[in-house]
Amino acid sequence: MADIALAAETPTAPPTKTTTRGGTTLWRYVLIRFLLIFPTIFILVTTVFLMMRVTGDPITAALGGQLTPAQLAERIEAAGYNRPLIVQYAEYLGGIATGDFGTTIDGQPVTEVLVRYGGATLELAIYALLVAFAVGIPLGMLAAWLRDTWGDAALRVFAILCYATPVFFAGLLLKLVFSVWLGILPSSGRASPRAELQLGRVEGATGIYTIDALRTGNPALIADVLQHAILPGIALGLLTAGVFLRLVRTNVIGTLATPYVDAARSRGVSEFRLVRTHAYRPALIPIITVIGLQIAMLLGGAVLTETTFEWMGLGYQLSEFLKARDFVAVQGIVALLAVIVALTNFIVDIIAAFIDPRVRY
Amino acid sequence: MSADHLAVEVTGLDVTFATDGGAVHAVRGIDLDVREREVLAIVGESGSGKTVTARTLLGLLPETATASGAVVVSGTDVVALRGERLRAFRGSGAAMIFQEPMTALNPVFPVGWQIAEGIRSHEKISKRAARRRAVDMLRKVGIPDPERRANDYPHQFSGGQKQRIVIAQALALGPRVLVADEPTTALDVTVQAEILDLLRQVRDEFGTAIVLITHNMGVVADLADRVCVMYRGEIVETAPVEELFRAPQAEYTRALLAAVPRLEIADRALRGGEDEAPVVRARALEIVYPGRFGAAGFRAVSGVDLEIRPGEVLGLVGESGSGKSTIGRAIAGLTTVTGGSLDVLGVEMNGVRERQLRPHRSGLGFVFQDPASSFNPLLTVGACVAEPLIVQGEARTVAEAEERVVDLLEAVRLPADFARRYPHELSGGQRQRASLARALTLEPRLVVADEPTSALDVSVQATVLGLFQDLQERFGFACLFITHDLAVVDLLAHRVAVLHGGRIVEQGATAQVLGAPTDPYTRRLIDALPVPDPVLQAERRAARRP
Amino acid sequence: AGDPGGSAGSGNDIIVGTTDTVTHLDPAGSYDNGSLTLQTQVFPYLVNTAPNSTDVVPDLAETAEFTGPSEYTVTLPEGLTWANGNDLTSSDVKFTFDRQLAIADPNGPSSLLFNLESVEAPDEQTVVFHLISENDQTFPFVLTSFPGAIVDEESFSADAVTSDDDIVAANAFGGPYSISDYTFNELVELVPNENYSGLVAPAANDSVLLNYYAESSNLKLAVEDGTVDVAYRSLSPSDVEDLSGNDALTVHDGPGGEIRYIVFNFDTQPYGAATDEADADAALAVRQAVASLLDREALSSQVYDGTYTPLYSYVPEGFAGATEPLKEMYGDGAGGPSAEAAAEALDAAGVETPVELSLQYSPDHYGPNSADEYALIEQQLEADGLFDVTLAGTEWVQYSDDRVADVYPAYQLGWFPDYSDADNYLTPFFLTENFLVNHYEDAEVNDLILQQASTPDAAEREALIGEIQQRVAEDLSTVPYLQGAQVAVAASDVSGVVLDASFKLRMASLTR
Amino acid sequence: MASATILDRIPLVRTARQAVGLQRGMLVAGLVLTGAFVLTALCAPLIAPFGYAQLADDAGTFPPRTAPGGEHIWGTTIAGYDVFSRVVWGAQTALVVIVVSVMMSLFLGVLLGAWSGYLGGWVDRVLVVVCDAVYAFPSLLLAIVSAIIISGGQSSLFGGIMATAISITVVFIPQYFRVVRAETVRIKQEAYVEAARVVGASTWRIMMRHVLRNATRSLPLIFTLNASEAILTIAGLGFLGFGIEPSAAAEWGYDLNRAVEDVTAGRWWTAVFPGLAIVLVVLGITLVGESLNDLADPRLRTRRRRLARKGSPK
Ligand SMILES: Nc1ncnc2c1ncn2[C@@H]1O[C@H](COP(=O)(O)OP(=O)(O)OP(=O)(O)O)[C@@H](O)[C@H]1O
Ligand SMILES: Nc1ncnc2c1ncn2[C@@H]1O[C@H](COP(=O)(O)OP(=O)(O)OP(=O)(O)O)[C@@H](O)[C@H]1O
Ligand SMILES: [Mg+2]
Ligand SMILES: [Mg+2]
DSSP, X not given: OHHHHHHXXXXXXXXXXXXXXXXXXXXXXXXXXXXXXXXXXXXXXHHHHHHHHTTOOHHHHXXXXXXXXXXXXXXXXXXXXXXXXXXXXXXXXXXXHTTOOOBOTTSOBHHHHHHHHHHHHHHHHHHHHHHHHHHHHHHHHHHHHTTTSHHHHHHHHHHHHHHHSOHHHHHHHHIIIIXXXXXXXXXXXXXXXXXXXXXXXXXXOOSOHHHHHHHHTOHHHHHHHHHHHHHHHHHHHHHHHHHHHHHHHHHHHHHHTSHHHHXXXXXXXXXXXXXXXXXXXXXXXXXXXXXXXXXXXXXXXXXXXXXXXXXXXXXXXXXHHHHTTOHHHHHHHHHHHHHHHHHHHHHHHHHHHHHOTTOOO | OOGGGEEEEEEEEEEEEEETTEEEEEEXXXXXXXXXXXXXXXXXXXXXXXXXXHHHHTTOOOTTEEEEEEEEEXXXXXXXXXXXXXXXXXXXXXXXXOSOHHHHSOTTSOHHHHHHHHHHHHSOXXXXXXXXXXXXXXXXXXXXXXXXXXXXXXXGSOHHHHHHHHHHHHHTTOOSEEEEEXXXXXXXXXXXXXXXXXXXXXXXXXXXXXXXXXXXXXXXXXXXXXXXXXXTTEXXXXXXXXXHHHSOOSHHHHHHHHHSOOOOOOOOOOOSOTTSOOSEEEEEEXXXXXXXXXXXXXXXXXXXEEEEOTTOEEEEEEOTXXXXXXXXHHHTTSSOOOXXXXXXXXXXXXXXXXXXXXXXXXXXXXXXXXXXXXSOTTXXXXXXXXXXXXXXXXXXXXXXXXXXXXXXXXXTTOOGGGXXXXXXXXXXXXXXXXXXXXXXXXXXXXXXXXXXXXXXXHHHHHHHHHXXXXXXXXXXXXXXXXXXXXXXXXXXXXXXXXXXXXXXEEEEXXXXXXXXXXXXXXXXXXXXXXXXXXXXXXXXXXXXXX | OOOTTTSSOSTTEEEEEESOOOSOSSTTSOOSHHHHHHHHHHSOBSEEEOTTOOOEEESSSSEEEEEETTEEEEEOOTTOBOTTSOBOOHHHHHHHHHHHHHHOOTTSSGGGGTTEXXXXXXXXXXXXXXXXXXXOTTHHHHHHSGGGBOOOTTTSOSSSOOOHHHHHHHTOOOSSEEEEEEETTTEEEEEEOTTOOSSSOSOSSSEEEEEEOSXXXXXXXXXXXXXXXXXXXXXOHHHXXXXXXXXXXXXXXXXXXXXXXXXXXTTTSTTOTTSTTOOHHHHHHHHHHHHHHOXXXXXXXXXXXXXXXXXOSSSOTTSTTOOOHHHHHSTTSSSSOOHHHHHHHHHHTTOOSSEEEEEEEOTTTSOTHHHHHHHHHHHHHHTTSSEEEEEEEEOHHHHHHHHTTTOOSEEEEEEOOXXXXXXXXXXXXXXXXXXXXXXXXXXXXXXXXXXXXXXXXXXXXXXXXXXXXXXXXXXXXXXXXXXXXXEEEEETTOBOOOOOTTOOOOXXXXXX | OHHHHHHHHSHHHHHHHHOXXXXXXXXXXXXXXXXXXXXXXXXXXXXXXXXXTOOEETTEEOOTTOOSBTTBTTOBOTTOOBHHHHHHHHHHHHHHHHHHHHHHHHHHHHHHHHHHHHHOHHHHHHHHHHHHHHHTSOHHHHHHHHHHHXXXXXXXXXXXXXXXXXXXXXHHHHHHHHHHHHHHHHHHTSHHHHHHHHTTOOHHHIIIIIIIHHHGGGHHHHHHHHHHHHHHHHHHHHHHTOXXXXXXXXXXXXXXXXXXXXXXXXXTHHHHHHHHHHHHHHHHHHXXXXXXXXXXSTTTSOHHHHHHHHTOOO
């Protein structure tokens, strides 16, 4: 992530020669950018596949020592892990292309795991992003505005602290304060047991509790779900908020130093408006790009957050599968993450292209 | 003259910047006034305080600056102005036009919006009305189809158009004073001529007083009514424009005017040597830059025929983007030739491999446009100059090459101890001289010089050009001299080639091409070039007008 | 967290929190406590240990007894039905055991049925178990444990582990409860099964919600703030200690069957049979020295805050026949460590000190305290310069692989009994064919173990068990050192928490 | 003047001299924290009263769970380890992991990046896509997976530390690669590189003399940012139980993991000290890194300074 920050802190180069060449349109760009998703996914999936297999077949990895050699051999045979790696690889790729991510050691299709727990992680990520946006962007603008004053220094240190505090430590402290000492917020889980039971019974449940709770229209249920989301959302959100704060600050300062801001100033545009409009919008472009990369960090952080708060999502499952050495499941989840990361980056680039009239390939 | 006819009145302005390295006294007690409907030009070398003065007029100095004295613009004392009142003054009292139009426009907002924003900061009017005014303004500055184009983003306009938009932005608020800081420096001569016309029109139509900052004496001669010469933060001379050019009083002014290259059209065609094999011969040369992701490539140079004989200086002129640098780089083997033939020092460059080329490199020198960036910041000047020797195996270490390096530095009139300095410890002119020395290290038969003086001040440029001329005569190398300044070509080149849109439109002896151009484009180029003589320039302008 | 939707059971609904996990709801596919806890609530057992006793009494059965040396006959009352309405007859019982043996799932408990030859159902109400060896005193106990859960032959597959979802969908339950809502390892709702009749009184509560936690600290907070009413298995020692000071909560203790011990691989331990300097006496001396150096008190108080107690025998306290031979034989003779005794033993066998010992433990399988436990053991062994220990932790998956492949000379293991009989602490370990695979064999011990298992007379059997413990203590196949306790923490207004040697928490008795 | 120039050419010194006001304050604060960390790590044997796995001294076994004060100034853990000693020793582990991992990734990443960026072509494109893909991937996950594969579940001291270091290396290589490659691509087009090409310098010479040295100028900055990320990654691994065992070395993340139950029981000291250690070290290193970044970027350097540079063209 260090580099993410760097990349985005590189000045938004003032638009230099912008030639619209050979009729390259935005749509062409979208198409090309879309096609680029596939090599990315392909490489990630391949990397993961190879990493998972250098140690041997998944059955031995997970069950070796618990089964007799004969039983092992039988299961390996049945699962086809005794075939040449390249064949398995081809089959694996084929599976992914058709949406089949394999089966876990205890026989669940990975897709089922993904469907079941994906919603929870998505929900957590959204809460975290909300916190990150709500904290990072205004404070970042404030810091840019207060640039080189004590207020700025304090905000910057706050940003670094957000980033420097491991999610699990932050989670621990939050729990200590809000659950143990103040006793006002629940310490773990996505809802209290009874509420969870009710949510599970909602017709056509999405697995995203906030939505399910809203659909029941039961205020107690909604409150319960929201209460449970607060601490995990903050713990994970602050991590990203720190990064956003820094990014917004540097980019707004960067754009504040550009001649067009000076030009606007010379026209009598108010200082507030300079920060709010002239500097912020161009500064947003690198920020949006970084959000794409933040998704990766967010998912990594989700593993820790979900473990700390027992948020039954993909991150939590992933760490369980890793502990159990269930490499097929890991491979599947990771492949899904690869798809998500690649897709988010795609979407983010497209959004950036729409916001920034200059980006054209 | 009564005060209300003065649009700007500056008395005893003094500006100091606080820095760690002590105070920088940028402007030292200057007096200045501009009447309504008057164009006052401020000239002077780089760093003389022109920009600082201009910015003071709008109260745009950074916090670290302390200004004293009185600056009364449109009846308001700007120095004392703060906060909301300063904001209200900016734009309506005085407006500013910046040097680089592309950076003065916010890339992510439509231009119409940007103009309207200024209007709405000053008047309480509806969005729609503001937009209507913006469109009007765009029409006035000559943007075709303004209703539609108001919605376009800055990058969708050409450089000249962008400068027009910037001017429209400034004019939209009806300021009494327009401050223009080098408004045409970034533009081609033909575009520059249009913008100068527009400014003149603005003055006539709106009665605006204009403070024009420039270092181009041609521009001064073209537009200014009065001129103010600055030198090291002080005004050394103020005079009406004809007077200044006719009889400059201050010594500095005289030196400045003397350094300005003029189009005199001297016949300097190279005699003899017709039968010697040319060092460069291009036939139907074509260079295409590859496109991205299978998009069609960009044809920067097409069908160029060109010859440079030994000892000959060929001036290559043309507007920005016409392909001048591309040809120069192709000759040096830095850009791949994609079609036709290009023979350099007996090597066919089309399809050449770097390895084949390397032994012939010693016959070629290259002088880059920006002296600052053409030196590795981590190596001493001596090491840089010695590098060709080491690379070509004529010396093994920098120390071994020292003698030769000192000779070379002397040739370009740099003291020998400069060899131990780092590039950033040299001034721009000195660096360019070192760069010349490096190009000459291996006594090449051919030198490619890509706008070697365009980054320098006129006075520095004059010294470097003089030196270049001397060296060329002394070493007798052939040279491709790339420039956009016709006057510089006139000074140096034996022959001139005019490039337009990647094609050579005219080629021949300097006197012939510049004196009696046959091609309409060449003619336009020469006509658009403002001459540093107000009387002559007024005539040329009159002649140009239909 | 005072929200109407979620806080701990209102009325007579009880929420139980646990850190256990279920592997399979199907008794043929699981052999672990987490699964057993749930199975106990929803499946019927023919016989069971009565609350607060170790005697086996009929549960679902009307009568259950040996009707011959190798014939155990059970009769069922008439008119039993499953929660889904299917009839519960002897053929279900036969089906249950036949399928256990047929499936023999590697993760299942079928190995406990090693002595079962066949099951016969002569009529609807009678079941006859034919045993291989005679007078197997442990067989009734086996019926109370893992493989003893009876399943519905119409809902379960005869030759494969049936999936949890299918079981729940078929409502194939016959215990005190049936499952009305099932989210694997997250949340399970149990509602009383009206068709149940057996040893346990009908459910005293309206429903039980089982909530699974991953971290004991979260479970602890949940029981503390009232999100759950009862926390059962497994709170960390320090959590328990902390909660015991809370007035709103009651800490319930029960006998613990869990033990911790160090296994020596007789082939690869120092001076082991397969080493270059093989020397049986020296090898024994090394084991003796270890036994003498362990400070069990320190381990108990330092690492486990007293929730684990010192163990000086193979059969833990609370089981009929348990003795404490190691207490006098090693250390200072009173349970404390003794460096002199250890040095003496080593010296006598001519062993050079310090002995280099490589000791392995699993950082993840027996709870996070294992790391501390073994750090302390290392320190105890090294304190007097008699040992030079190389300590290494290996994750369980790898560990269970390596341990049986003679990779570790000495290593940590724990044991949780399958049923509450002393035999369960002897047979699996010290028969020539044992699950430790540590190459320990002693023909006499082997015979004694087989003999006690078929001795119907209780006093005689206890004497045999005592003798076996004494013999093994001399050989030191393993060095046991800690015994766990069962702990449940419940809100003070919850009653009916019974923790006994059956190691089953019966949720039906929980009430508020 | 001459000495000032030489001094000015050393990255850290130059920037420290350039900095003013608050920016200097932040840089100095960062340097102090980082320096304290490095010193603690190097002098751990002298500073720590006990060993990281020590459970008893001559006076007997340490009492577990004692509050700060007395013989154990920061208290003891559940297991009876001295918190202060473990935090001090933990600095050593962290430093070793940072140094090993960052060095390895620096070496590989820089070489690959410069090579790929300068030569371009097919290999470059593939490498870029691969690195981008890996880079876009949650780094903690990558580290976990690598840790499992490398350590095979074993936890010896060397194995544990190396596994952690190598897995972090895997994560970082793409970062160095990206930065160095981007710089190389930029520098490749600089006039001074073209100047060298024009005189016929060999590719190798250009790479070594002109490109590499200039391309690595931003590395101190990335180095610091990566170092802080490395700490967070080890801590994350330790927290999830994929890291280093307590008997092998002291590791803050692991200690925090073990402190979870303490926190809920109100024993704050076992969590707060290692947690603060992580936070402070990351804070210190990041402050240094950010200050370097600011100072390297004229737009971010404090205004006063920016003008000062323009202001003395002597
Ligand atoms: N913000 C600033 N802080 C410190 N010194 C400054 C600042 N702005 C300008 N100066 C100094 O003030 C002097 C005048 O600068 P100014 O920009 O007015 O020159 P100029 O005449 O416009 O030159 P040019 O032709 O290169 O634009 C220079 O020495 C410059 O270094
Ligand atoms: N690397 C490149 N890839 C694609 N197009 C290029 C590249 N370099 C230059 N061009 C395009 O080729 C054309 C010719 O460029 P060139 O640099 O030769 O112009 P020039 O005459 O030197 O202009 P200037 O006076 O601005 O230096 C321009 O339109 C430019 O945009
Ligand atoms: Mg200027
Ligand atoms: Mg050019």
